[in-house]
Amino acid sequence: xxxxxxxxxxxxxxxxxxxxxxxxxxxxxxxxxxxxxxxxxxxxxxxxxxxxxxxxxxxxxxxxxxxxxxxxxxxxxxxxxxxxxxxxxxxxxxxxxxxxxxxxxxxxxxxxxxxxxxxxxxxxxxxxxxxxxxxxxxxxxxxxxxxxxxxxxxxxxxxxxxxxxxxxxxxxxxxxxxxxxxxxxxxxxxxxxxxxxxxxxxxxxxxxxxxxxxxxxxxxxxxxxxxxxxxxxxxxxxxxxxxxxxxxxxxxxxxxxxxxxxxxxxxxxxxxxxxxxxxxxxxxxxxxxxxxxxxxxxxxxxxxxxxxxxxxxxxxxxxxxxxxxxxxxxxxxxxxxxxxxxxxxxxxxxxxxxxxxxxxxxxxxxxxxxxxxxxxxxxxxxxxxxxxxxxxxxxxxxxxxxxx
Amino acid sequence: xxxxxxxxxxxxxxxxxxxxxxxxxxxxxxxxxxxxxxxxxxxxxxxxxxxxxxxxxxxxxxxxxxxxxxxxxxxxxxxxxxxxxxxxxxxxxxxxxxxxxxxxxxxxxxxxxxxxxxxxxxxxxxxxxxxxxxxxxxxxxxxxxxxxxxxxxxxxxxxxxxxxxxxxxxxxxxxxxxxxxxxxxxxxxxxxxxxxxxxxxxxxxxxxxxxxxxxxxxxxxxxxxxxxxxxxxxxxxxxxxxxxxxxxxxxxxxxxxxxxxxxxxxxxxxxxxxxxxxxxxxxxxxxxxxxxxxxxxxxxxxxxxxxxxxxxxxxxxxxxxxxxxxxxxxxxxxxxxxxxxxxxxxxxxxxxxxxxxxxxxxxxxxxxxxxxxxxxxxxxxxxxxxxxxxxxxxxxxxxxxxxx
Numbered sequence: 060x061x062x063x064x065x066x067x068x069x070x071x072x073x074x075x076x077x078x079x080x081x082x083x084x085x086x087x088x089x090x091x092x093x094x095x096x097x098x099x100x101x102x103x104x105x106x107x108x109x110x111x112x113x114x115x116x117x118x119x120x121x122x123x124x125x126x127x128x129x130x131x132x133x134x135x136x137x138x139x140x141x142x143x144x145x146x147x148x149x150x151x152x153x154x155x156x157x158x159x160x161x162x163x164x165x166x167x168x169x170x171x172x173x174x175x176x177x178x179x180x181x182x183x184x185x186x187x188x189x190x191x192x193x194x195x196x197x198x199x200x201x202x203x204x205x206x207x208x209x210x211x212x213x214x215x216x217x218x219x220x221x222x223x224x225x226x227x228x229x230x231x232x233x234x235x236x237x238x239x240x241x242x243x244x245x246x247x248x249x250x251x252x253x254x255x256x257x258x259x260x261x262x263x264x265x266x267x268x269x270x271x272x273x274x275x276x277x278x279x280x281x282x283x284x285x286x287x288x289x290x291x292x293x294x295x296x297x298x299x300x301x302x303x304x305x306x307x308x309x310x311x312x313x314x315x316x317x318x319x320x321x322x323x324x325x326x327x328x329x330x331x332x333x334x335x336x337x338x339x340x341x342x343x344x345x346x347x348x349x350x351x352x353x354x355x356x357x358x359x360x361x362x363x364x365x366x367x368x369x370x371x372x373x374x375x376x377x378x379x380x381x382x383x384x385x386x387x388x389x390x391x392x393x394x395x396x397x398x399x400x401x402x403x404x405x406x407x408x409x410x411x412x413x414x415x416x417x418x419x420x421x422x423x424x425x426x427x428x429x430x431x432x433x434x435x436x437x438x439x440x441x442x443x444x445x446x447x448x449x450x451x452x453x454x455x456x457x458x459x460x461x462x463x
Numbered sequence: 464x465x466x467x468x469x470x471x472x473x474x475x476x477x478x479x480x481x482x483x484x485x486x487x488x489x490x491x492x493x494x495x496x497x498x499x500x501x502x503x504x505x506x507x508x509x510x511x512x513x514x515x516x517x518x519x520x521x522x523x524x525x526x527x528x529x530x531x532x533x534x535x536x537x538x539x540x541x542x543x544x545x546x547x548x549x550x551x552x553x554x555x556x557x558x559x560x561x562x563x564x565x566x567x568x569x570x571x572x573x574x575x576x577x578x579x580x581x582x583x584x585x586x587x588x589x590x591x592x593x594x595x596x597x598x599x600x601x602x603x604x605x606x607x608x609x610x611x612x613x614x615x616x617x618x619x620x621x622x623x624x625x626x627x628x629x630x631x632x633x634x635x636x637x638x639x640x641x642x643x644x645x646x647x648x649x650x651x652x653x654x655x656x657x658x659x660x661x662x663x664x665x666x667x668x669x670x671x672x673x674x675x676x677x678x679x680x681x682x683x684x685x686x687x688x689x690x691x692x693x694x695x696x697x698x699x700x701x702x703x704x705x706x707x708x709x710x711x712x713x714x715x716x717x718x719x720x721x722x723x724x725x726x727x728x729x730x731x732x733x734x735x736x737x738x739x740x741x742x743x744x745x746x747x748x749x750x751x752x753x754x755x756x757x758x759x760x761x762x763x764x765x766x767x768x769x770x771x772x773x774x775x776x777x778x779x780x781x782x783x784x785x786x787x788x789x790x791x792x793x794x795x796x797x798x799x800x801x802x803x804x805x806x807x808x809x810x811x812x813x814x815x816x817x818x819x820x821x822x823x824x825x826x827x828x829x830x831x832x833x834x835x836x837x838x839x840x841x842x843x844x845x846x847x848x849x850x851x852x853x854x855x856x857x858x859x860x861x862x863x864x865x866x867x
Contacts, residue, residue, distance in 0.1 A: 090826055098826070119842060123865055124467040126853030127475070130866035143866070144468065150867035289867060401824075407864055409857040410826060431826055435842040 062142070063449060065302055067461065072304040077390035077455040079305075079350045080341070083138060084377055085131070085316075086359030087396025088412040088431055090403050092367055099358075099367060099402060100413065100430040103374040107381035108394070108415075108429035116421040118439020119431070120414040120447065122398055128409045134397030135319045139299060139352070140448030148322065149234060149291020154224040156318030158216045159327075162293045167232045167261060170289045171215070171223040172240065173198060173282035174248075176273070182244045186221045187282035198282055199223045206271045208264050218314060225268065225287060233258035238288035239269055248286055261290070298324020299350065303452055308344055310337045311354035320352055334376065338383050345387055349455075353384075362400030370402050391418045391454045393447065394429070414439065414447060418454035467853060469706055471865065472544075476708045481794035481859040483709075483754045484745070487542060488781055489535070489720075490763030491800025492816040492835055494807050496771055503762075503771060503806060504817065504834040507778040511785035512798070512819075512833035520825040522843020523835070524818040524851060526802055532813040538801030539723045543703060543756070544852030552726060553638060553695020558628040560725050561718030562620045566697050571636045571665060574693045575619070575627040576644065577602060577686035578652075580677070586648045590625045591686035602686055603627045610675045612668050622718055629672060629691060637662035642692035643673055652690055669694070702728020703754065707856055712748055714741045715758035724756055738780065742787050749791055753859075757788075766804030774806050795822045795858045797851065798833070818843065818851060822858035 089099035122129040122137045123144065132153055133143035151168035162168060173195065175184040190198075199217040206213060211229030218224060235254040241247075251265040265287055272285045299305045301324065309320030309327045317327045326348070330340040334355055341351055355377055361370035384392060396412035413434030424437045435441070439450075452458050493503035526533040526541045527548065536557055537547035555572035566572060577599065579588040594602075603621040610617060615633030622628060639658040645651075655669045669691055676689045703709045705728065713724030713731045721731045730752070734744040738759055745755055759781055765774035788796060800816035817838030828841045839845070843854075856862050 090824065124853060125843075125846065125850040126855070126857035126862060127467060127471070128857065128862060128864045130864050133866040144471065147866060153867050404824065408824070409854075409862070432829060432842075435828070441842060441844045441846065 062443070062446065065297070068302055068449065068452070068458070071458045071461055072302070072452060073457060073459055074304050075349070075455065075457050077349065077457060078345070079391040079451050079455050080353060080384060080389040080393070081138065081351065081451065082353045082355065082384070082392070082394045083135065084355045084358045084394070084396050086362045086398060086400025086407065088399025088401070088408070088410050089362065089370065090401035090408075090410070093403065098431055099362075099370040100374055101432070103371045103378065105374060105378040105429060107378045109427055111381060111392075111417055112415055112429040112433065113427050114423050115415045115417040116439060117424050117426050117434045117437025118414045118442045119411045119435045119437070120395060120442060120444040121411045122444045126409050128407050129398040130407065131315055131397055132319060135316065136323070137444035138395060138397060138447060139323045140302065140445055141296065141323070142445055146294050146296055148294050148319065150289025151224065151234070151291040152293040153291075153315055153318055154218055154222070154289075155216075155226055156293065156321050157314030158218055158224055159317070160214065160216055160224065160226060162226065163228065164293060164295065165232065166226050166228050167234050167290055167292055168224055168226045169265065169287040169291075171225045172286045173221045173223070174284045174286050175281040176284040180247050182241065182246060182248060184281060185240065185244060185286065190221050190282050192217065192219050194282065195219070195221060195223060198276065198279065202272055202275055205275045206268060208267055211264060213268065221282065227261070227264060231260065233261045234290040234292045236262045236265060236290050239265070240286040240288040248284070251287065265290070293322065296322050296324070300324055303448065304457070305350040306348050307350035307352065308348040309352045309354070310340045311352070312337065313354070313356050316354040316356070325352060334380060338380055341384070342387065358396070359400045362402050363405060365402050365405040367402035390456070391416065391451050393451055395444075395447070411441060412444075414444070416447070416450055416454060420454050420456070467850075469701070472706055472853065472856070472862070475862045475865055476706070476856060477861060477863055478708050479753070479859065479861050481753065481861060482749070483795040483855050483859050484757060484788060484793040484797070485542065485755065485855065486757045486759065486788070486796070486798045487539065488759045488762045488798070488800050490766045490802060490804025490811065492803025492805070492812070492814050493766065493774065494805035494812070494814070497807065502835055503766075503774040504778055505836070507775045507782065509778060509782040509833060511782045513831055515785060515789075515796075515821055516819055516833040516837065517831050518827050519819045519821040520843060521828050521830050521838045521841025522818045522846045523815045523839045523841070524799055524846060524848040525815045526848045530813050532811050533802040534811065535719055535801055536723060539720065540727070541848035542799060542801060542851060543727045544706065544849055545700060545727070546849055550698050550700055552698050552723065554693025555628065555638070555695040556697040557695075557719055557722050558622055558626070558693070559620075559630055559722070560697070561722030562622055562628055564618065564620055564628060564630060566630065567632065568697060568699065569636065570630050570632050571638045571694055571696055572628055572630045573669065573691040573695070575629045576690045577625045577627070578688045578690050579685040580688040584651050586645065586650060586652060588685060589644065589646075589648060589690065594625050594686050596621065596623050598686065599623070599625060599627060602680065602683065606676055606679055609679045610672060612671055615668060617672065625686065631665065631668060635664065637665045638694045638696045640666045640669060640694050643669070644690040644692040652688070655691065665694070698726065700726050700728070704728050707852065708861070709754040710752050711754035711756065712752040713756045713758070714744045715756070716741065717758070717760050720758040720760070729756060738784060742784055745788070746791065762800070763804045766806050767809060769806050769809040771806035794860070795820065795855050797855055799848075799851070815845060816848075818848070820851070820854060820858060824858050824860070
């Protein structure tokens with residue numbers, strides 16, 4: 060089906076008081092357990108989701124394209140209504156926005172991992188024994204204070220555990236440079252090299268940073284070095300306000316998802332660490348926004364850990380939260396994922412995700428569960444996730460008629 | 464749904480030891496028999512395909528686009544992952560590669576049919592009484608030996624029966640010239656004409672060849688003339704290795720399909736004349752490749768002949784071969800067609816084809832047959848065949864994650 064040009068939405072979207080809630084359960088889709096033949100969603104007891112499915116329109120949402128396993132960036136961008144092939148968010152940029160760093164269009168950001176190097180400079184541990192966040196914070200501060208680079212501003216920020224972000228700001232920087240992380244241990248980190256000949260300066264600066272970092276961290280253990288990868292400038296995303304006239308808020312615990320929402324122009328609300336905290340934040344801010352992106356992380360974590368039963372329990376926990384969302388009487392409630400993370404694969408996968416849209420104005424499908432296979436039978440069929448935004452807006456009566 | 468740019472696959476594809484088998488049953492799709500209301504696939508007893516369908520993901524694959532009846536070229540290119548509108552393979556080029564002629568980018572090839580002309584030069588038989596391949600071989604050799612053209616190299620090669628190939632090699636040749644085959648008898652063959660004004664030289668050379676051929680064949684019967692059609696240069700297809708990092712082999716009895724596979728950069732394996740021979744070839748070469756294209760011709764031949772019952776029997780024969788393929792434990796087995804050839808139409812048709820993909824990592828559909836209508840209920844729905852390659856690669860775990 061032809062994709063609607065975004066200009067058309069800009070023309071048709073209008074502001075109303077109606078409210079949309081988009082719940083993204085990270086890594087929601089799964090695969091059957093070898094013993095039962097049932098997926099995590101099919102195994103879970105989900106009376107609230109099932110009842111809602113019976114009053115909703117469902118579909119099987121392709122995030123990027125057939126066979127493509129989406130990272131969290133493309134998966135979320137698609138659900139926010141962006142073409143995830145046109146708009147790519149590099150890892151560095153994602154990390155920077157994730158720690159609330161006010162990244163500018165020409166900044167170049169890279170993901171930094173603390174690592175352990177032996178006396179010969181060979182990698183012993185690419186994650187420096189997964190040092191705690193507190194140590195990461197102290198070491199990034201030390202790097203920020205003691206390292207300077209010629210002709211550019213340098214920002215070093217902690218993320219979580221052994222992870223941080225480095226941002227370079229100055230004239231003529233490029234993100235077309237290679238990684239220093241060799242992805243294996245027992246070898247020396249790689250020199251950073253320009254991927255196009257004229258971009259040598261950024262590579263030189265990055266190598267200088269790594270070299271200085273090693274001097275500054277010489278007495279630290281186990282984090283006595285850094286690896287850089289995923290150099291990226293931020294993408295130039297038009298905001299959801301610009302595209303859809305949405306005054307949107309994001310509720311997410313993890314930095315990366317907060318960062319993605321902020322790239323899309325959503326206001327990122329402070330919240331706690333649990334799904335219950337997130338719902339409290341939703342309730343408290345209910346009157347202030349007309350679109351809420353609510354991110355639930357733990358379906359993905361359980362899938363990544365290969366813990367089928369835990370993923371089932373997280374789904375059941377989410378099911379228990381549905382009535383609390385419905386109490387708020389959203390005009391549209393969409394529930395879906397940003398990609399599948401089948402427990403039996405222990406990783407993101409290429410499988411589409413179930414998508415459910417409830418509104419007073421939807422024509423309910425003849426489906427009585429919220430599972431991958433039930434969603435496949437939904438009337439949206441196998442559709443592209445980036446088209447979901449149009450459907451959410453329409454069901455919230457936020458789109459005018461097209462054409463006379 | 465947005466098509467994934469091939470560059471993305473080039474970026475994500477990586478080499479693994481996993482193995483993909485793509486079985487293309489030529490002209491697989493059909494239409495209901497007027498008396499029973501069942502298609503050939505619905506009529507056939509196919510316990511193996513049905514059992515496999517229950518463990519697979521299915522869909523109804525559109526080869527080119529709604530309403531477009533694909534020739535074998537576009538149908539196969541789509542299943543190999545190419546956009547069949549962007550990449551067109553002319554008949555002449557297809558014939559040339561089909562006979563293993565090492566065609567070069569600037570060569571111009573045409574399909575040659577031996578024909579029978581009466582004393583007035585009018586066409587009596589466009590296929591020269593379907594002369595046997597042996598005679599075709601002798602006559603093409605005679606033409607090769609006795610005809611020369613000014614300023615170009617000429618190659619004349621036999622295909623099967625009354626069919627051959629002519630290739631012109633030299634500076635400034637063009638494939639923008641018309642056919643000499645008038646497609647009817649009782650008239651004289653047509654003069655070959657340039658389709659654009661500046662391409663006269665190729666037309667002149669082709670007409671000179673036809674005229675000389677008539678002199679050389681004057682004493683032959685019934686093949687005393689030749690018709691040329693489908694002038695074409697070879698398309699510049701990036702290979703499946705270049706696009707998908709596949710070390711691919713093709714197993715096909717008929718020259719055209721061998722030619723198509725070779726254009727896509729597959730290695731064409733020597734094989735016998737039967738489907739059993741083809742499976743023996745598959746088994747013998749199992750360890751040497753990671754992608755196998757296996758072509759079964761006879762579903763199409765039966766459909767073209769309008770022989771419903773024979774097409775049913777060929778389908779049942781193919782069903783009997785499925786366990787032999789599964790014994791090899793392919794990581795991915797896809798079974799489909801390159802177009803439909805309904806027996807009641809006696810011709811290729813525009814109907815999509817059933818597509819089945821089995822892998823350990825697919826989420827099985829709730830389908831228990833391998834038929835056109837069962838495939839429509841599959842979760843892939845009505846999808847574009849050129850997207851199947853991505854799905855095969857994904858299920859063989861040959862694609863990295865896209866985006867951070």
